[in-house]
Amino acid sequence: MxxxxxxxxxxxxxxxxxxxxxxxxxxxxxxxxxxxxxxxxxxxxxxxxxxxxxxxxxxxxxxxxxxxxxxxxxxxxxxxxxxxxxxxxxxxxxGKFVVDESKMMNGKNKLFIATGSGIAPFRSMVMDLLTRGFKDQIRLV
The missing domain is CATH 2.40.30.10 (Translation factors)
Structure with a gap:
């Protein structure tokens, strides 16, 4: 892009x-x-x-x-x-801080950790994964 x-x-x-x-x-x-x-x-x-x-x-x-x-x-x-x-x-x-799909679609649960406004890119990632039908457990802390 x-x-x-x-x-x-x-x-x-x-x-x-x-x-x-x-x-x-x-x-x-x-x-x-x-x-x-x-x-x-x-x-x-x-x-x-x-x-x-x-x-x-x-x-x-x-x-x-x-x-x-x-x-x-x-x-x-x-x-x-x-x-x-x-x-x-x-x-x-x-920016290049994006989800590597080859590592995400491996059947393992995911953990995202952020504080303050640092949560913004993780919110985007989690919402995108859920929209695309990601089935593994996702935790955002």
Whole structure:
């Protein structure tokens, strides 16, 4: 998959708990990515970018990001300032932290361990595996 620069739209932004926000982005066309990949958002006019793992399963034009705004850096302030309908420049899809299907489809139970916003790529992976009919036990801790 080629990494493309695209302008996407903020479909929704929702406070979850504490410093965590869910940001839903809508692509103009179908967006193909592998569970575990991330997007890089342009967060200021100087071209500074911040990367956020995709927390949703691959399924069309929409993706969800889980953002920890606790650090209150340039990325945090940018995300907090976004409103529904705003345009966002992204580079996507990026990353190789994806499920190796040859190792997943082996009849063994799976364990994913994460903390904080680090859960995002694992959420994407688990949702994708379940959608594709994965039958082994999966634990997300």
């Amino acid at each position: 080629a990494v493309l620069k695209q302008l996407v739209k903020v479909a929704s932004k929702k406070k979850l708990v504490g410093d965590y926000w869910q940001l839903a982005l809508e692509f103009p066309d179908r967006f193909d990515f592998l569970a575990g990949q991330y997007v890089s958002l342009k967060v200021d006019e100087a071209g500074i970018r911040r990367s956020y793992s995709i927390a949703s399963k691959p399924n069309g034009k929409m993706i969800d990001l889980l953002v920890n705004v606790g650090p209150m850096g340039v990325g945090s302030r940018y995300v907090l300032g976004l409103k529904e309908g705003d345009g966002v420049e992204v580079l996507a899809p990026v």
